[in-house]
Amino acid sequence: MACHFCDSLHDVELIEEGQTAYCNTCGSTLYTNRPQSLERAFAFGMTGVLFLLGMLFLPFITMEAQGSNLTTSAGETVIRLWLTGGPIISVAVAIFIFILPFLQLASLIYLCLPLLSGRAFLGMVPVTKLMQGLQSWVMVEVFFLGTLVSLLKLVKLADITLGLGFWSMIGLMLSLAAAVGGIDKLELWDRIEVAYRRRKTPNVSVEGGVEC
Amino acid sequence: MLASAREKNKVSCHTCGRINPLEEASCLRCQAPLHSRKKNSVQRCLALSLASIIAYIPANVWPIMIVTNLGRTEESTILAGVATFWQMKAYPVAITIFIASVMIPALKLLALGWLCALSAGWIETNPRRANRIFWLTELVGRWSMVDVFVVAILVALVQLGNIMSIAPGTAAVSFGMMVILTMLAALSFEPRIIWDNARQSATHE
Numbered sequence: 001m002a003c004h005f006c007d008s009l010h011d012v013e014l015i016e017e018g019q020t021a022y023c024n025t026c027g028s029t030l031y032t033n034r035p036q037s038l039e040r041a042f043a044f045g046m047t048g049v050l051f052l053l054g055m056l057f058l059p060f061i062t063m064e065a066q067g068s069n070l071t072t073s074a075g076e077t078v079i080r081l082w083l084t085g086g087p088i089i090s091v092a093v094a095i096f097i098f099i100l101p102f103l104q105l106a107s108l109i110y111l112c113l114p115l116l117s118g119r120a121f122l123g124m125v126p127v128t129k130l131m132q133g134l135q136s137w138v139m140v141e142v143f144f145l146g147t148l149v150s151l152l153k154l155v156k157l158a159d160i161t162l163g164l165g166f167w168s169m170i171g172l173m174l175s176l177a178a179a180v181g182g183i184d185k186l187e188l189w190d191r192i193e194v195a196y197r198r199r200k201t202p203n204v205s206v207e208g209g210v211e212c
Numbered sequence: 213m214l215a216s217a218r219e220k221n222k223v224s225c226h227t228c229g230r231i232n233p234l235e236e237a238s239c240l241r242c243q244a245p246l247h248s249r250k251k252n253s254v255q256r257c258l259a260l261s262l263a264s265i266i267a268y269i270p271a272n273v274w275p276i277m278i279v280t281n282l283g284r285t286e287e288s289t290i291l292a293g294v295a296t297f298w299q300m301k302a303y304p305v306a307i308t309i310f311i312a313s314v315m316i317p318a319l320k321l322l323a324l325g326w327l328c329a330l331s332a333g334w335i336e337t338n339p340r341r342a343n344r345i346f347w348l349t350e351l352v353g354r355w356s357m358v359d360v361f362v363v364a365i366l367v368a369l370v371q372l373g374n375i376m377s378i379a380p381g382t383a384a385v386s387f388g389m390m391v392i393l394t395m396l397a398a399l400s401f402e403p404r405i406i407w408d409n410a411r412q413s414a415t416h417e
Contacts (some may be wrong), residue, residue, distance in 0.1 A: 002217035002224035002231060004345050006407035007248075009217045009231070025214050026343045026407065066375060072368070081368040086380040093364045093387055096357070125242045129227050136395060139354055139361075145308070146361030152297075152305055153366060157376065189228040193241055 003028060012186065037184035039193070042112035044179035048105045051175060054168030056098065061166060064191070065158030073165050075097075096139040101176060104138055107131040108179055111188070121196035128192065135180065140173045215406065223248045224345065235297060253402035254328050260397035261324045267390035268317060275381035277363055283374070287381060290359060313359040313387070316352050320394050323349045324401065331405040339410040346403050353398055356391045359385055 001012050003023040010030060015021055020032040034040070056075040063070045072080065074097070081090035107127045114121045147169070154160055217224050221234045227244035238245050250256075275287035288296070290313050297306035329335050330342055353407050363384045370378040 002222070004224075004226075004229075005346070005403045006339070007216040007218060007224065007404040008214035008407075009222065010214070026340055028343065028347065035263065061369065063369060065372060068372060070369070071402055077365065078312070079369040081364055083220050084367055084371055084377075084379070086364065086367050088382055088385050089360060089364050089367070089388070093361065097378070129242070129244065132227065136354060136399070138349070139357055142355055142357045143361045145312075145355070146358045147365060149305055149358065150362045150365040150369075151307065152302055153362075156300075157370065157372075185229065189230070189241065 001030065003030060004111075009043065011195060016135075032184065034182050034184040034187075037187055038112045038116055038184050040182040041108050041179045042116065044175045044182065045108040045112065048172055048175035048179055049102070049109070051172035052098070052102055052105065055165050059163035060161060060166035060167060060169075062101050062160040062161040063154065064161075071139045071163070073163075093143070096137065100134050100138050101140055103170065104134045104180065106132055106174070108183075112147055115188075115191045115195060118191075118195055120192065120199045124192050124195075128188065131180075131187045132185075138176065139166045140169065142177055144169060146172050213407075215412060216404070216411060218248050218408075219411070226250075249404055249408075250400060250402040253400055253405065254331050256330050256400040257324060257397050260393050260400060261321055261328075263405060264390045264393035264397065265321060266316075267386045267393060269322070271313060271383045271387035274383035276358070276387065277366065277385040278379045280377045280379070282376070289383065290387070292357075301407065308360060311360075312355050314331050316356050317389065317390060317394060320349050320356075320398070321380050324394070324397050327403075327406070331402065332410070333409055336409075336413075339406050343403060346398075346401065350398050353391070353395045356394075357388065360388045360391070396409050 002009050003026060005028045006023065006026040008023055008025040010021075010023070012031070013021070015033045017033050017035040022028065023030050025077065055073075057073050059071045060074045060077060061072060071185040078090050078094050078098075081093065105131050110121065110127055111124060114124075146165070151160060217231060218234070221233050222231050223236070223246050224231055225239040225242060225244055225246060228239060228242040229243040230239055232240055232246055234248065236246055272290055274289070276290050277288050279286045279288065285414065290309075294306050294310045294314070297303075297309065326335075327342060327346055330337060348352075365378050366378050367380050368378060
């Protein structure tokens with residue numbers, strides 16, 4: 001394989017689980033052998049979807065001020081934002097916080113489930129590309145920091161109670177990190193290649209190798 | 213320094229990492245179009261950085277939030293928001309917002325300019341340092357969105373009729389544009405060119 005930063009050619013060696021190989025020239029991470037990467041990505045992907053639904057529909061925050069009482073979920077918050085004069089921002093929030101994370105989790109599940117039994121589904125290659133491309137655009141953890149900062153402003157104005165939706169957001173943030181961070185990119189692509197090869201010639205059993 | 217894939221007449225797929233012969237047009241494994249180096253990376257990176265500098269100005273000059281409190285309207289810019297938190301003695305928050313919304317974008321644009329100058333060969337440095345800076349630039353970019361999200365949450369939640377309401381200012385959108393443009397600029401940058409230059413000067417010596 002070649003380093004993604006400096007293009008140095010390396011032979012891929014089998015490393016032990018949990019170990020990481022670094023580039024000899026520039027010191028960047030080349031690859032990490034993650035234990036049970038697909039199982040974990042699948043499990044955390046499913047958890048993430050549940051948390052995402054929880055964040056969308058469960059009460060996120062309750063505000064009490066001067067007799068008025070407001071309970072809202074994150075999904076409603078985006079709708080309120082649209083109605084109160086911030087349509088562009090509300091679309092941006094919806095894309096970065098709900099749509100892209102959902103796409104990422106969905107593509108992870110779509111990839112991991114069949115690959116766990118060595119099967120190939122249609123369109124796995126574009127789905128993997130999508131999953132990798134979304135990496136920098138999923139901003140749940142940035143939104144979490146934003147929520148903390150705005151809570152500090154809000155506590156001055158009203159009594160705040162955090163609901164299950166808020167805790168779901170934290171769960172979503174953690175499971176996204178675990179699901180995407182646990183993926184072993186080399187293994188994923190090797191397994192896809194093996195699964196497709198097996199589909200074309202069903203009688204040949206191919207062991208997943210590290211050569212590429 | 214190890215030989216690069218290109219020197220060995222190979223090209224590594226940007227999508228799946230497979231090593232292909234240099235003459236292939238698309239990856240033998242995933243069919244993604246192959247290019248040994250990203251096309252026009254310096255021009256694209258500079259153009260996107262310039263566009264984000266243009267967006268950076270209104271993002272800091274115009275109000276990001278408009279607060280109406282008992283009929284009194286108050287517009288606040290990003291820096292004014294930092295100052296408010298500082299006066300509230302919420303120092304960690306003030307520092308976080310200052311770093312995320314003012315320092316990171318500015319440093320990122322400086323870093324991208326410096327990296328472009330490096331790959332154009334105008335200046336020279338240890339390529340390992342350039343590598344670390346590029347890695348950092350890619351890593352921190354998204355955190356600048358924090359301020360946009362803060363505005364989004366406050367606008368959605370603080371609608372207490374006549375008592376108090378918050379509306380998004382024009383800077384919120386320009387700020388978001390600026391962050392997205394710097395992220396795209398970082399994505400279009402090609403760090404391998406810096407290493408190509410380093411390999412070339414190593415063989416000349």
